[in-house]
Amino acid sequence: MSGRVGDLSPRQKEALAKFRENVQDVLPTLPNPDDYFLLRWLRARSFDLQKSEAMLRKHVEVRKQKDIDNIMSWQPPEVVQQYLSGGMCGYDLDGCPIWYDIIGPLDAKGLLLSATKQDLVKTKMRDCELLLRECACQTEKTGKKIETITLIYDCEGLGLKHLWKPAVEAYGEFLCMFEENYPETLKRLFVIKANWKEVILKHVSPDQLPVEYGGTMTDPDGDPKCKSKINYGGDIPKKYYVRDQVKQQYEHSVQISRGSSHQVEYEILFPGCVLRWQFMSDGSDIGFGIFLKTKMGERQRAGEMTEVLANQRYNAHLVPEDGTLTCSDPGIYVLRFDNTYSFIHAKKVSFTVEVLLPDKASEEKMKQLGAVTPK
16 A cells, blocks of 8 residues: 555555544644545554654644745745755646756855855755645646656756755755655656766646756746756855855854753743854854753753754854744753764854844843843
């Protein structure tokens, strides 16, 4: 049995019912938690209930952290809009949307010098949400369930410039984000460079494929590349390079020894307060994550605390990183700069952190309590 709606074994049907029961507390926070949706998470973890539930709950937290419900109203930075190549264009023979990733003209190094990794990841998540919405539109239009996409990965022009280590690592994170948050949505992947047009035309009608890729589709103005739908990137002007134009003054600076980490604690007295941070590193990347202490009055290791914002490595030596977190629970929040993975290099990290109060009433409470942050 395929594990899809209408093709479930008795064991799979039982697993679906149990899975829905186990995650019923988070279903109202999800856009369309029907059987098709839940089965995607079950198939991604071979119908292992415990692993499927953990995967879905992690996705729910990511949706909250990234404000995914409102992501379509968010606009990426100008440089990302203009130079991050790719786009949605046409449908395959089954009506599934087609997304193009254009690698050759992509200036990966320029992007990473001009935009934060958070903005790039958020842009890719926005693209994923756009594709899911298009799947829903196609479902309504065709009268059959559309829940997957076709990806055309154009490697023409792929060269050494694309193998720059921070760019390769960033792309790896994009793939992990896709796999962890949009499981079982990739129907078919074409990696193309030469002698590929006949293969694609077995799955995509010519009128749904740009002339550039062997079809007959053009833009209204006759452009064979359909640039109104697909961004072809290009070299990024250095005027966009953030590190060269922004001279940020940071409140704190710390040297983190090789193989170690640095923790900064902030006390949050009531829900709704917002932590806001910005940091940069010298020479190389740095790990960063946020944790909630489980024991007061003593330093805890990362594994002993509750992870609130997953620890990741950031290229903060290229572009300063910034972000916010709305604290849903009171307690001691620990911002942790992680250099434990580096066995050779110490890292200098400069950072600024603010605690923003949710409203005036909370501000008055703070004054009355005489709270001081950081701890």
